[in-house]
Amino acid sequence: MLKQIEGGVCAPRGFRANGVHCGIRKNKEKKDLALIVSDVRCRTACVYTTNLVKGAPILVTREHVKDGYARAVIVNSGNANTCNANGVEIAEQMCALVERYTNIPASDVVVASTGVIGQELSVAPIAAGMPDLVSGLGDRSSAAAEAIMTTDTVKKEIAFAFTAGGKECRIGAIAKGVGMICPNMATMLMFITTDAAISSQMLQRALSEDVKRSLNMLSVDRDTSTNDTLCIMADGLAGNAEIAAPGADYRAFCRALHAVTVAMCRMLAADGEGATKLIECRVRGAKTQKTADLCAKSVINSNLVKAAMFGADANWGRVLCALGYAGAAIDVDAIDVDFASSAGRVAVCRSGRGVSFSEEEAKRVLSEREIGIEVDLHGGRRCATAWGCDLTYEYVKINGDYRT
Amino acid sequence: MLKQIEGGVCAPRGFRANGVHCGIRKNKEKKDLALIVSDVRCRTACVYTTNLVKGAPILVTREHVKDGYARAVIVNSGNANTCNANGVEIAEQMCALVERYTNIPASDVVVASTGVIGQELSVAPIAAGMPDLVSGLGDRSSAAAEAIMTTDTVKKEIAFAFTAGGKECRIGAIAKGVGMICPNMATMLMFITTDAAISSQMLQRALSEDVKRSLNMLSVDRDTSTNDTLCIMADGLAGNAEIAAPGADYRAFCRALHAVTVAMCRMLAADGEGATKLIECRVRGAKTQKTADLCAKSVINSNLVKAAMFGADANWGRVLCALGYAGAAIDVDAIDVDFASSAGRVAVCRSGRGVSFSEEEAKRVLSEREIGIEVDLHGGRRCATAWGCDLTYEYVKINGDYRT
Numbered sequence: 001m002l003k004q005i006e007g008g009v010c011a012p013r014g015f016r017a018n019g020v021h022c023g024i025r026k027n028k029e030k031k032d033l034a035l036i037v038s039d040v041r042c043r044t045a046c047v048y049t050t051n052l053v054k055g056a057p058i059l060v061t062r063e064h065v066k067d068g069y070a071r072a073v074i075v076n077s078g079n080a081n082t083c084n085a086n087g088v089e090i091a092e093q094m095c096a097l098v099e100r101y102t103n104i105p106a107s108d109v110v111v112a113s114t115g116v117i118g119q120e121l122s123v124a125p126i127a128a129g130m131p132d133l134v135s136g137l138g139d140r141s142s143a144a145a146e147a148i149m150t151t152d153t154v155k156k157e158i159a160f161a162f163t164a165g166g167k168e169c170r171i172g173a174i175a176k177g178v179g180m181i182c183p184n185m186a187t188m189l190m191f192i193t194t195d196a197a198i199s200s201q202m203l204q205r206a207l208s209e210d211v212k213r214s215l216n217m218l219s220v221d222r223d224t225s226t227n228d229t230l231c232i233m234a235d236g237l238a239g240n241a242e243i244a245a246p247g248a249d250y251r252a253f254c255r256a257l258h259a260v261t262v263a264m265c266r267m268l269a270a271d272g273e274g275a276t277k278l279i280e281c282r283v284r285g286a287k288t289q290k291t292a293d294l295c296a297k298s299v300i301n302s303n304l305v306k307a308a309m310f311g312a313d314a315n316w317g318r319v320l321c322a323l324g325y326a327g328a329a330i331d332v333d334a335i336d337v338d339f340a341s342s343a344g345r346v347a348v349c350r351s352g353r354g355v356s357f358s359e360e361e362a363k364r365v366l367s368e369r370e371i372g373i374e375v376d377l378h379g380g381r382r383c384a385t386a387w388g389c390d391l392t393y394e395y396v397k398i399n400g401d402y403r404t
Numbered sequence: 405m406l407k408q409i410e411g412g413v414c415a416p417r418g419f420r421a422n423g424v425h426c427g428i429r430k431n432k433e434k435k436d437l438a439l440i441v442s443d444v445r446c447r448t449a450c451v452y453t454t455n456l457v458k459g460a461p462i463l464v465t466r467e468h469v470k471d472g473y474a475r476a477v478i479v480n481s482g483n484a485n486t487c488n489a490n491g492v493e494i495a496e497q498m499c500a501l502v503e504r505y506t507n508i509p510a511s512d513v514v515v516a517s518t519g520v521i522g523q524e525l526s527v528a529p530i531a532a533g534m535p536d537l538v539s540g541l542g543d544r545s546s547a548a549a550e551a552i553m554t555t556d557t558v559k560k561e562i563a564f565a566f567t568a569g570g571k572e573c574r575i576g577a578i579a580k581g582v583g584m585i586c587p588n589m590a591t592m593l594m595f596i597t598t599d600a601a602i603s604s605q606m607l608q609r610a611l612s613e614d615v616k617r618s619l620n621m622l623s624v625d626r627d628t629s630t631n632d633t634l635c636i637m638a639d640g641l642a643g644n645a646e647i648a649a650p651g652a653d654y655r656a657f658c659r660a661l662h663a664v665t666v667a668m669c670r671m672l673a674a675d676g677e678g679a680t681k682l683i684e685c686r687v688r689g690a691k692t693q694k695t696a697d698l699c700a701k702s703v704i705n706s707n708l709v710k711a712a713m714f715g716a717d718a719n720w721g722r723v724l725c726a727l728g729y730a731g732a733a734i735d736v737d738a739i740d741v742d743f744a745s746s747a748g749r750v751a752v753c754r755s756g757r758g759v760s761f762s763e764e765e766a767k768r769v770l771s772e773r774e775i776g777i778e779v780d781l782h783g784g785r786r787c788a789t790a791w792g793c794d795l796t797y798e799y800v801k802i803n804g805d806y807r808t
Contacts, residue, residue: 050729051725051728051729052727052728052729052734052736053724053725053727053728053736053756054728080721082721083721083724083753083756083757083758084757084758085757116719116721117719117721117722117724117725118720118721118724118753118757118758119758226721226724226725226728303707303799303803304803307799307800307802307803307804308803308804310800310804311803311804313804315520315521316522317484317486317487317520317521317522317630318521320457320487320521320522320630321455321457321521321629321630323456323457324455324456324457324458324630325454325455325456330456332456332457349487349522352457352487353487353488353489353522354487354488354522354523391800391803392800393797393800393801395707395711395800396711396714396795396796396797396799396800397797398711399707399708399711399712399715399795400711400712400714400715400717
């Protein structure tokens with residue numbers, strides 16, 4: 001009963017969005033300011049980066065959603081507003097601007113920034129951009145998704161419809177990813193809207209549980225950002241009986257939320273900086289969940305595995321090596337490894353030893369855009385999936401010259 | 405009283421070495437088999453990779469040095485002899501070949517292999533190469549250093565003279581590095597010889613202490629290899645009174661050992677796969693040694709910092725970011741960061757905030773071959789140095805196509 005629909009963050013009833021170019025970025029073709037507003041106050045839950053260096057917007061947002069409610073999200077790209085002396089002040093001014101132009105109290109505004117660290121963010125272009133941003137609010141999820149992009153090559157939005165309490169509910173999201181992606185809490189920036197009625201407590205619980213199996217299993221480059229923010233707002237306009245306890249409705253909500261976050265993880269990994277391939281590592285047969293998680297993430301994070309995937313090289317020894325230093329107690333002599341894609345499947349390792357395979361066939365399998373690395377630890381029944389991408393010349397190029 | 409001298413592993417009295425092409429590698433120009441022998445039995449200490457997947461040679465070496473003695477080292481490049489069903493058998497055959505051609509008991513032979521994982525290593529070319537390898541034994545440290553290279557672009561050897569108990573002692577080493585370098589115990593392969601007389605216990609203690617401040621602080625790509633082996637052999641021929649307890653002689657020995665290992669770390673980092681720059685991160689003002697270590701290694705390991713260094717981009721926000729996720733309890737609002745090289749020094753961050761600096765000057769500083777990233781945590785008195793290199797197109801190229 002889960003159906004993908006159009007509309008991104010504006011698919012759920014009661015949400016409008018927009019994105020404009022206000023001038024934080026020099027390139028006038030590139031939108032750099034986004035706004036999402038709800039017709040009514042929303043139950044709101046967030047998770048943030050675990051990095052000790054936290055962007056100033058996170059400090060302000062944390063205060064604003066302390067009461068479990070928010071009504072708007074303002075986001076700029078082009079500047080992270082992090083490690084600046086006046087960062088908190090600027091983030092508060094952004095929220096005040098939302099209040100001035102929409103009458104939504106500043107204390108109900110979620111604020112986020114993404115871009116370069118350590119350069120002062122001027123509020124002037126943001127103030128100048130507000131009239132257009134607000135007057136254009138509507139069914140414009142795509143404009144908002146565009147405005148939060150940095151080196152993303154495609155905008156990320158998605159929405160699903162599901163049923164809870166006999167009512168059709170909707171959930172939608174926009175996100176940005178690319179570099180500094182190794183969330184321990186959330187990815188760079190993701191904003192989810194839903195019209196399902198759900199209590200604050202169940203909303204936070206659903207979000208906190210979900211990230212363990214979604215965004216925390218995503219890694220583009222192992223660098224946990226200073227500004228990661230994942231925010232979900234629920235305005236309750238679907239008319240379902242409020243989800244206030246575990247049960248069938250809560251499970252339906254969690255399934256829909258997970259569909260959103262996993263779809264986003266795949267999009268974020270596939271569009272990792274410089275990436276040409278989405279890599280999905282599926283580990284099964286683990287004794288504990290922690291072992292499954294550590295092993296899947298260790299493979300996804302290995303530069304040597306990532307570079308081999310870029311070269312479509314079935315160098316499975318690097319997968320074994322990454323499993324060996326994952327920090328989990330595993331029996332390395334029991335490990336099986338397969339490479340899989342839409343072009344087929346190749347068994348490359350059985351019981352920790354190489355098996356003979358056709359290099360030609362392996363090359364064909366690994367030349368696809370989506371690669372599965374399948375690991376069976378033969379040690380138990382837990383499994384985990386992690387998402388990442390290959391390591392390419394382009395990653396080095398983008399990151400060797402990001403600020404210029 | 406520490407003087408750099410020529411001769412590598414053959415600088416200490418009693419050691420001979422050689423390296424030949426025996427045919428494990430197709431390229432006849434590339435030596436692939438090395439041997440080091442001592443005239444007498446040596447006190448021998450080793451440290452190995454912490455990777456759970458361990459090369460078969462490590463299993464055999466561990467048995468052979470259990471009694472604290474060895475007399476020869478045989479090493480091949482081109483094949484790691486790891487994850488193969490007959491790995492231990494082949495490693496034992498290599499030791500038996502040494503016995504056959506030198507009369508040194510197989511149980512006194514240290515064996516190591518480096519190269520591709522998971523391809524069977526044939527002993528035939530090694531057997532065929534033994535006569536030349538043994539007949540050419542002499543003052544040929546360089547030939548041995550060449551024979552253990554994989555994608556290394558320069559051979560690594562060094563030697564020092566020092567004084568203990570009134571006698572001139574010598575210590576020398578050869579090493580190989582490049583990829584899969586993030587030792588938790590030792591780097592890929594390093595063999596150290598010394599003619600100092602020192603007890604087995606003090607030798608192991610000196611080595612185990614030393615790696616904490618040397619090889620464990622080196623990271624090329626965060627991938628801890630399956631085959632890392634660091635071995636030191638002391639034949640006692642310098643004639644000094646045996647170093648059997650802490651004291652001035654032990655300190656002199658440790659200083660010489662540290663001079664060897666640090667020089668090697670710098671060489672290994674500078675010649676990291678695809679590297680154009682040596683990066684040295686010096687952290688001071690840490691409350692604990694663990695904090696200092698975690699912070700220095702986190703900076704050295706960040707792909708984003710490494711790529712910025714490749715681009716000579718003073719993107720200090722990435723240094724702050726890496727410190728923030730290092731896993732240490734630090735006050736991010738107290739951090740100072742400078743970039744330094746032979747071209748000068750630029751202060752880029754004070755108290756966790758950016759300070760204005762000349763981009764042109766920073767570019768000049770960061771365009772050198774050796775870059776220092778200097779971090780003051782202002783939280784205590786402990787310090788640490790870690791070594792790494794930049795992340796380049798060439799790293800991706802080498803590792804996207806290593807087996808072909």
